[in-house]
């Protein structure tokens with residue numbers, strides 16, 4: 001599978017995230033305790049960019065209406081309505097390069 005370079009590991013600190021656009025997909029890569037995870041950046045509620053929200057532990061919180069998703073598996077954690085989980089992508093760290101398989 002195609003690997004896409006995101007950035008150097010030093011460019012996403014613990015608890016931070018970075019949005020990239022690949023093949024028409026918006027993906028957010030998050031650093032959770034030194035491990036990197038990639039999920040779809042588009043909130044399944046109404047389309048907000050999750051990279052504009054915030055991260056608490058491994059939970060990403062949408063800035064628009066507060067939907068909470070697990071960065072590690074894309075699963076919806078908390079929201080008043082049933083909305084879809086997020087797509088997840090494989091992340092590979094080679095030396096100090098973060099790569100994703102979109």
Ligand code: FES
Nearest residue numbers: 043045046062065
């Ligand atoms: S758009 Fe994300 S919670 Fe509404």
